[in-house]
Amino acid sequence: MEARHIYKVSEITRDIKVILENTFGQVWVEGEISNFKAHPSGHFYFSLKDESALLAAVMFARANKELKFKLEDGQKVICFGNIGVYEPRGQYQLVIEKMEPQGVGSLQLALEQLKAKLEKEGLFDPQHKRQIPYLPRNIGLVTSGSGAALKDILKVLERRFNDAHIILNSVRVQGEGAKEEIAQAVNDFNLFNRQARPEDRIEVMIVGRGGGSIEDLWAFNEEIVARAIYNSAIPVISAVGHERDWTIADLVADLRAATPSAAAEQVIPRKEDLSQRLDELTERLINSFLEMAVNCKEEIEQFIRRLSLGVAHIWELNNSSFSALLKKLNLLNPVALLPRHQEKIFSLARQIYIQADHSLKIRQAEFLKFSSRLSDLNPLNILNRGYSVTFGSDGAVIKEAKSIKPGAMIQTRVHKGEIFSKVTEVKQDG
């Protein structure tokens, strides 16, 4: 029998590797992702399977960093890469360079994934939407300084009333670095507001661009832009592309305008509307005042009427009371009163006189009466009827004989003169 050639494991594995790699080279393989693992090194390890077979697959970090969408088990994908053999484990695998979702394009898938994620976080919830101010004084624009959007918006300003102050923050709207610039511009306007005076602050912001392919608009689907818009304190109107183009920015913004010009029209009213509103207000102003003036006139006239009536009435009233007062006044008039006073005085005087005279007479009569009684009682008067009064040496009147001793000197008062005598004998009655 011929000499048996015995392969070493590594020999045969290497031969297999050479045959496989030469036979297949670069291939497109479609399948479903399963047991996907993202290695810390950034490399992705997973398998591709279909109903009856499994193919190991690897996508190194260098390649998977370009992916626009996130890999998940069960995803149907189309991969482009090389068949290779990983000798240490005797495993053949597909080393993937590029990958696309099956059916829908990778961009679309990425869009849906981001949309689902942000929706779950509540970034699209209506209650987070802020009111767009009616007549904003300062409007921020985040768009390209030389793009179609700006031209459209300027056209709108031309034919409409623009008392507002437009502030453009010029950014790239597609390609490398666009999403960062857009997000930064939105944040810058918010920073600007914190430093600016209240009247210079931006009250609304239009973020957008003119029409383009999904790739052209892609920056407005980026998460960084979505978050910048969501976190902006300034209300944002998104205006990306044409009517049919919907981007994540549109979903997060406080208001979605179909096009940049539509956005401008939202915040810059038509002159005719404003002048009409102004005329209306002015008319109401004049009418309300006229009406009031008219009312007042009537009121005033009424006042006047009542006043005149009142005055007349008062006059009469016064008149009568006036004359009464007058009379009273006259009476009280000191000059007029003078005669009355005099009269009074006279009458008083008379009265006094009468009184005095009267009381005088009474007094005189009493006097006479008293004096006659007095004279009756006057001990000396009795004398002239022969009586006499005898006094002791002590001057006291002697009423009892026994009070005197013989030989005492006594003094006797008679009607005319006195008698001095010595007592010879005393006799006491009873």
Place this chain on the structure above:
Amino acid sequence: MAEIKFEEAMKKLEKIVEDLESGELSLDEALKKYQEGIELSRLANQKLESAKKKIDLLVKNKKGEFELKPFEDSGQKEE
């Protein structure tokens, strides 16, 4: 009436009209408000006619401070 924006004038005018229509004002208050209203209306009208476009470019200088520079809308090429 200091430099007043159209929209401010309109707001003030609206307030005055409401006050007058409420009928609670005394006659001379009403008169004063009325005169103010007429002035605001004239001013707003003037604003309507004279509004001119004002566009600035927001730029951040090296120090990170914001500046506003007039923006000519001749589709000025971005530097």
